[in-house]
Every structure is written in structure tokens, then in C-alpha cells.
Amino acid sequence: MYKYFISFYFLLFFVDGFSQEQKKDSIITSELDSIVYKTNYGLRVGLDISKPILGSFNDTYSGLEIVADYRIKKNVYIATEFGYENKTSEEDYTNSTSKGNYLKLGLNYNAYQNWLDMNNEIFVGFRYGLSIFEQTLNNYTPNVNTQYFPANNIIAASSTNLNAHWTEVVVGFRAETLKNFFVSFSGSYKVMLSVKQPDNFQTLYSPGFNRIFSTNSGFGFNYTLTYLIPFSRK
Numbered sequence: 093m094y095k096y097f098i099s100f101y102f103l104l105f106f107v108d109g110f111s112q113e114q115k116k117d118s119i120i121t122s123e124l125d126s127i128v129y130k131t132n133y134g135l136r137v138g139l140d141i142s143k144p145i146l147g148s149f150n151d152t153y154s155g156l157e158i159v160a161d162y163r164i165k166k167n168v169y170i171a172t173e174f175g176y177e178n179k180t181s182e183e184d185y186t187n188s189t190s191k192g193n194y195l196k197l198g199l200n201y202n203a204y205q206n207w208l209d210m211n212n213e214i215f216v217g218f219r220y221g222l223s224i225f226e227q228t229l230n231n232y233t234p235n236v237n238t239q240y241f242p243a244n245n246i247i248a249a250s251s252t253n254l255n256a257h258w259t260e261v262v263v264g265f266r267a268e269t270l271k272n273f274f275v276s277f278s279g280s281y282k283v284m285l286s287v288k289q290p291d292n293f294q295t296l297y298s299p300g301f302n303r304i305f306s307t308n309s310g311f312g313f314n315y316t317l318t319y320l321i322p323f324s325r326k
Contacts, residue, residue: 130325131211133163136274138318140173145315152180155299159316166326167202171217173314177299185233188293192225192254194300200262210268217262219280223300226252229293251290256298258284260312272320277313284308 140157147154157175164170178191198219204212228250264278284304287295297303302310 131206131209132272132320132322133324133326134320134322136161136163136318136320138274138316140175140314140316142313142315143175143177152182154178157314159314159318161200161318169200169202169215170198171200171219172197173219173300175300179297179299180230181296181303183296186296187230187232188227188296189230190225190227190295190297190299192223192299194221194223194225194298196221196260196300198262204265212268213266213276215262215264215266215278217264217278219260219262221256221258221260221282221300223256223298225254225256225299226250227254227290227293227295227297229290232293251293254288254290254295256284256287256295256301256304258282258298258301264314266318272322274316274318274320276316276318278316280312280314282310282312284310 137158137160140159143155143157155175155177157173159171159173161169161171173196174194176191176193178189180187180189196219198217200213200215200217202213202215204214206212260280260282262278262280264276266274266276269275282301284298284301287298287304289295295304302312304310
């Protein structure tokens with residue numbers, strides 16, 4: 093009889109202990125589930141370093157671009173790029189220089205699901221671009237070279253107050269390599285909406301858009317280093 097009583101007592105003790113462990117695990121799990129990992133919201137600013145690098149290897153190009161974005165929702169950012177470019181285009185019969193300023197404004201959407209407190213991005217975006225520039229036809233050789241019409245070089249003047257409007261789709265990724273310091277690479281597909289042409293010549297290059305082809309479309313890329321100035325955590 094004592095034997096059964098002792099066995100029953102140990103069974104109750106085991107069940108009670110198991111119940112306590114289950115309750116403890118439930119509390120821990122509940123506490124873990126209730127933890128909210130906050131992330132920084134603020135202004136991120138930096139430079140596109142691809143342009144100075146390109147200018148150091150190419151005597152016909154110089155440029156500088158400042159980039160910035162501001163987080164307005166968990167995965168949505170207002171983004172902008174503004175800068176200056178000076179590009180000399182050498183064609184078969186012409187040599188021209190375009191220089192001026194540009195501004196691009198739009199949104200980025202982060203499609204990457206971060207772990208815990210990570211802050212990386214795989215993003216897609218849209219931009220509207222505006223460029224105000226001048227173009228100088230350095231020299232022009234008519235595509236004629238006969239005994240009666242010799243091909244003499246023609247020197248032309250500058251055309252000012254030119255402008256171009258375009259849209260672009262952006263795809264890229266961004267990684268936080270140090271605290272609040274980011275490295276990003278992106279590519280873009282651009283479509284020209286309108287461009288003001290100079291008299292008696294065609295615009296070959298628009299700052300911010302790059303080379304203007306007959307299809308009125310083109311590609312671009314950015315390699316940026318940025319720093320986040322945090323204003324709040326959400």
C-alpha cells in the first residue's frame with residue numbers, strides 16, 4: 093500500500109514540475125514575442141563616388157552628385173539626387189560639350205525583410221529628372237569632301253538655357269557596413285520625356301540623363317557612400 097502511495101506522490105510531483113516548466117517556457121516565449129526591434133528613422137546623405145572615379149580616368153568628363161533619402165514609413169523612402177556634369181562628346185564629324193545641373197526626385201521601396209535590428213535594403217524606385225544646361229558645339233566638319241565643296245571646320249557658339257525632362261526606374265541594394273554608414277549600388281533605366289534643342293544642332297548629352305540616343309532611352313548606375321543622421325527610432 094505504501095508502495096502505491098509513494099508512486100502516486102512522485103507522479104503528482106512530476107506532473108506539477110512539468111506544468112511549472114511549461115508555464116515558464118510560455119512566459120519566456122511570450123516575452124520574446126513581445127520584444128519590438130526598433131530601427132532608425134532620419135535623413136541619409138552622401139556622395140555618388142562613381143562620378144569622381146570616372147572623371148579621374150576620363151579627361152572628357154567631370155561630375156559630382158549628392159544623394160539623400162528620408163524614411164517616411166517602414167519600407168518607403170523619399171529619395172533625391174542632385175549634381176553637376178561636364179561632358180565632351182566626340183562624334184565622327186562633331187565635337188560638343190554639355191555642362192549644367194540636374195535634380196532627380198522620387199521614392200524608393202525596400203523589398204528586403206531584415207532580421208532583427210538589421211537595416212539593409214533591396215530596393216526599387218522611381219524618379220522624375222530635370223536638367224538645366226548649356227551646350228557648346230566646339231567644331232563641326234560637314235560630311236562633304238569634294239573638289240567643289242571642301243570639308244572645312246566650322247566653329248559654332250554656345251547654346252544656353254537648354255533643359256531636359258525624363259523618368260527613370262531604379263533597382264539596387266544597400267548594406268549597412270558600419271553603424272549608420274551605408275554602401276549602395278544601383279542601376280537605372282531612363283526614358284526621355286522632352287529636351288530643348290539648340291538652333292541648327294542636336295543635344296547629344298544631358299547632365300543627369302547621360303547620352304541621348306535616337307530611342308530617347310538609356311541606362312545609368314550609381315555607387316554611393318551615405319551616412320544616416322537618426323532623428324527617431326520606431
